[in-house]
Amino acid sequence: MLQTTQRLEWTAAGPDERLEYATLDVPLDYTDPGGERVSIAVSRLRAKDPVRRRGILLGVSGGPGGDGGQGRDLPGRLYDTPLADVYDLIGFDPRGTGASTQLCIEVTPTTAPFDSRPSDDVFTAMAADMYEREQGCRRAGGTLRPHINTRNTARDMDAIRAALGEDRISFLGYAYGSYVGVVYGTMFPARLDRSVLDSCVHPGWTWRRQFLAQAAAVRANVDRWSEWTARRDGHFGLGTTAHEVFAAVERVAARLEAQPHGTHARTSFDGTVGSLATDRSAWEKLGLLVGGLLAATGQGDAERAGTLLARHSTGGWGARANEQVRQSVLEAVTLETEWPADLETYYADMRKCREKYPFGHGVLRAAPWVGAFRTFESPEPPTVPARDGYPVGLIVQADGDPLDDHEGGVAMAELLGHHLITVEDSGDHEVYVLSGANPQLEAYVEGYLVDGVLPPARVSVPGAHPAPAIPED
Structure with a gap:
């Protein structure tokens, strides 16, 4: 675990007036904590109901590539959900992207x-x-590129947690962001509370x-x-x-x-x-x-x-x-991974x-x-995903996801013992909130993240964008 006394200095200066913004310095190479540093741009939406606040929920949107440098925007996209009532919603631009130290x-x-x-x-x-x-x-x-990988993004997440003075995080990850959450839970199981993985990569695939x-x-x-x-x-x-x-x-x-x-x-x-x-x-x-x-x-x-x-x-x-x-x-x-x-x-x-x-x-x-x-070898092997000690989580996967195949969500649920929500007859990718209103899905996800109530181990909901109601011949 990264030890740090650094604290975030928040400002309202940023693209979304509802959020606060800060920058955190972290090691470029975590095996050399006293060496070169990179900056991680962080955002926060404070819990609307401080009495019910249950900590922080850190979100990671798709990629790899930080969803086009929009990682800090995620709390704003969740503003109207019940999650914003009980969590401080935390977003960040992963290293190399957006307002963080950017890859040249x-x-x-x-x-x-x-x-x-x-x-x-x-x-x-x-x-x-x-x-x-x-x-x-x-x-x-330059020196940054070999150190842009999932394990370092997970370490950056833990640095954010420590800088916020929190013992644990809850997590919402989309697409590649779901894999970042799995790696975080594998590396820092004592630091992960509730987690939702939306549109998972397959844990066994290169x-x-x-x-x-x-x-x-x-x-x-x-x-x-x-x-x-x-x-x-x-x-x-x-x-x-x-x-x-x-x-x-x-x-x-x-x-x-x-x-x-x-x-x-x-x-x-x-x-x-x-x-x-x-x-x-x-x-x-x-x-x-x-x-x-x-x-x-x-x-x-x-x-x-x-x-x-x-x-x-x-x-x-x-x-x-x-x-x-x-x-x-x-x-x-x-x-x-190998190519x-x-x-x-x-x-x-x-x-x-x-x-x-x-x-x-x-x-x-x-x-x-x-x-x-390839002109460099990864400085360390990728993490083998495992769940050892952190709570059972929730996976959301559309059966027609064109980017992260449904098979990947099934495999991740089986590997981690998580519960799986299949969005039926849907080609949506990054489903919860980001693909539009879906009341049944929202009830399951929010019931778990807000109230701790898991849905059945395997459950299906309809997609939010059905085919037109044209009668069959």
Whole structure:
């Protein structure tokens, strides 16, 4: 455990007037506590009902990469929940992100075309681009980059706890943040009280396997949409079987590719199909898009097809705020597990994704990663998750989560002995509050975190965004 007498000095100067802000200095390398320091930006929302206050609840949002540098915003996003009544809600930007000591980056040029179904001759260019990216990260990342990993983020959390003068924390983690909480509980079991893990990574997978599972999970959502659409052929006219509906999608992809600038159009289409298929409430929109594109491309109307694509594009392939920093931190964290050095391993998986999983970011999830060209070895092995002495917690997992597969939540619940809430027929990721109102889910999560009442060991709730109420044929 980190010993510290440092105390946080709070100020109202920050992006959310409801919160307080502070900065905590922690060791860059915890094996050298007297050496170089980095700063961790922290936020706090004081409990609204001090009489009922039961301590602090520390939240970690997704990543790796600190949710685009928005970690300090999380308490504000929970402002209207019962959690804000009884806990001081604590957020922070993980090391390397946001207002914390930020990882320096070097933007390297790319040569490979942006293609959801690249030909084999593009593979080597994609690998070369990633090699150059790793070299740029090495040059810019300096001494900080090797020390951006999950164990150090957990240690930073414990430094925040100590600086607040608290014996224990309760925890709410989303996506990668859920894994940070598991590692914290493994490293500091006496310091963890109640914990909710929302959208878990799989405890037994490397980062590479986690990425590959994302490609398959998006395709599973496309298949579910195909089945739903086939039962409503009178409305969509795409076929009466899932196979026929999916064949219609592939016809659109092939026709788009045959047009001028076809690779760009088909890649945009593949990305949009993946994004809309994961959102049950957008299933009608996707069906109408495919039908409209079938008609436009069948008539050779490239202009009409382009208009339809632009109108329905989800922007899923675009960059978000702080994208370069987020991506660089993501890459640094994922180097804590092993990556193949043999490029043919990646190429074989890319061929599979090109054929079976081209939607969303499918092929990119199989492509060579910076880990294939790593310029540093992690200073310590990753934590083997375990629960030894801290309370039984709660896991929330949507059955169609495209980023953290439902299988991961099941495996984490079994490993830790936690209770599992499955959000049924839902492609949501980061579900509690962040994916919209879901009264049944909220009752379970808040009943546990506020009152200590666990739901049954295995329970299901409906998703917050059901498919449109279109009658079946």
